[in-house]
Amino acid sequence: PVDRExxxxxxxxxxxxxxLIGVCTGSFIxxxxxxxxxxxxxxxxxxxxxxxxxxxxxxxxADCIFNLDRRRGSCVGGTSAADMAxxxxxxxxxxxxxxxxxxxxxxxxARPAVHIQPRRPLFKDFSNIHVKVxxxxxxxxxxxxxxxxxxxxxxxxxxxLERVFIETTGLSPARAxxxxxxxxxxxxxxxxxxxxxxxALEVGLKNASHFTRSFKRVHGQTPSQVRGS
DNA sequence: CGGGAAAGACTATCCGGGCC
DNA sequence: GGCCCGGATAGTCTTTCCCG
Numbered sequence: 001p002v003d004r005e006x007x008x009x010x011x012x013x014x015x016x017x018x019x020l021i022g023v024c025t026g027s028f029i030x031x032x033x034x035x036x037x038x039x040x041x042x043x044x045x046x047x048x049x050x051x052x053x054x055x056x057x058x059x060x061x062a063d064c065i066f067n068l069d070r071r072r073g074s075c076v077g078g079t080s081a082a083d084m085a086x087x088x089x090x091x092x093x094x095x096x097x098x099x100x101x102x103x104x105x106x107x108x109x110a111r112p113a114v115h116i117q118p119r120r121p122l123f124k125d126f127s128n129i130h131v132k133v134x135x136x137x138x139x140x141x142x143x144x145x146x147x148x149x150x151x152x153x154x155x156x157x158x159x160x161l162e163r164v165f166i167e168t169t170g171l172s173p174a175r176a177x178x179x180x181x182x183x184x185x186x187x188x189x190x191x192x193x194x195x196x197x198x199x200a201l202e203v204g205l206k207n208a209s210h211f212t213r214s215f216k217r218v219h220g221q222t223p224s225q226v227r228g229s
Numbered sequence: 230c231g232g233g234a235a236a237g238a239c240t241a242t243c244c245g246g247g248c249c
Numbered sequence: 250g251g252c253c254c255g256g257a258t259a260g261t262c263t264t265t266c267c268c269g
Contacts, residue, residue, distance in 0.1 A: 147244070157250060162245065174244055174258085196234065210259060212235055224234065 007033045017071060021084070024077030031055045035072065042067035044076040065111060079107075086110030130154055130161060131168045138177045142184055142203050147173045182218040185211070189223045196223050 010033040014020060022030040027041050028051065040059045043051050048062040061067065066075035066084035075084045082105055090098040102110060133154050137145075150173065151161040165173045181203040188199045200211030216222050 158244085159252090160250065163250095166245090172245065178258090206260060207262095208234070209236075209261085209263095214259085216235090222235070 002029050002032045010035060014071075019071045019073065021073040021075075023075055023081045023084075027051075027074040028054070030072065030074070031058055036074070039069040039072035040067055040074075041072075042074045042076060080111075082107055083111045087112070128164055128168045130156055130164050134161060134165065134173060135176070135180075138173075138180050142181055145204075147177070150177075178214070179218065181205075182215055185215060185223075186219055186226060189215075189226050199223070 006029065010020065010030065014033075014035050020030055020035060022028070022036075022041070024044065027036070027043055028047075030036050031041060031051070031054070036055070036058050040061060041051065042061055042064055044062060048060060051058070051060050062076075065080035066073065066087075068084070068087065073084060073088070075081055082102075086098050086102055086107075087110065089101055098110070102108070134150055137150055137153060147161065148158045151158040154161060156164075162172055165171065165176065169176060171179070185199050185203045188194055188202060194202070195208075196211055197208040200206070200208050203211070205211045205214065212222055219226065
């Protein structure tokens with residue numbers, strides 16, 4: 001719940017044509033204030049269901065990392081805030097100012113708004129907390145991690161994680177992880193001009209050859225066939 | 230001719246089933 | 250919940266094909 005004072009403040013700022021930016025939860029607050037009804041909001045796929053339930057009339061997307069719509073901006077949180085900020089600095093100050101800011105933040109290159117949000121849930125919402133956390137961790141580590149590491153992060157043994165995973169999802173953790181990575185790869189292939197090796201590295205595979213094989217095994221088509229369709 | 234994509238062969242490593 | 254072993258998968262290297 002957002003207090004009245006905040007809502008009032010935001011409405012006055014909007015009336016005065018002040019640009020308003022929401023980072024993650026901040027986007028919900030802007031929507032709560034009724035300021036995103038005619039502006040597209042970008043939220044994390046983790047929250048898009050909740051956003052739609054709370055604000056059914058508001059246009060919302062979860063396929064990018066941030067969105068700038070006239071005087072309203074929104075991003076999915078985390079490092080996407082820096083990407084959005086970089087775009088704003090470049091747009092309103094200069095490319096040089098953007099580079100300086102990124103250097104201070106130790107960021108090599110800001111991602112564009114259209115960068116695919118690596119967070120679309122592949123599976124339904126499972127009740128088991130270990131499975132939930134495992135799936136989220138997988139999607140946040142697309143560039144690779146072992147099931148051993150994953151289990152350690154969650155605080156269970158590798159074997160125990162595998163058991164509960166198969167029981168809940170019908171898939172082993174490794175298979176689910178592979179599916180998530182190849183699903184992301186497919187979206188990258190169809191939405192960007194990235195080469196196979198670039199996509200392979202993005203999903204934690206070290207060479208294009210192996211990537212092509214894995215991709216075809218999962219999707220039944222090679223990356224170039226998907227791109228051409 | 231060069232670069233990228235796809236596939237084959239082989240080896241190393243990891244995962245998953247069985248068992249306790 | 251942990252250990253062990255066999256099978257599956259990832260990685261490397263190489264070849265072939267296609268396209269500009």
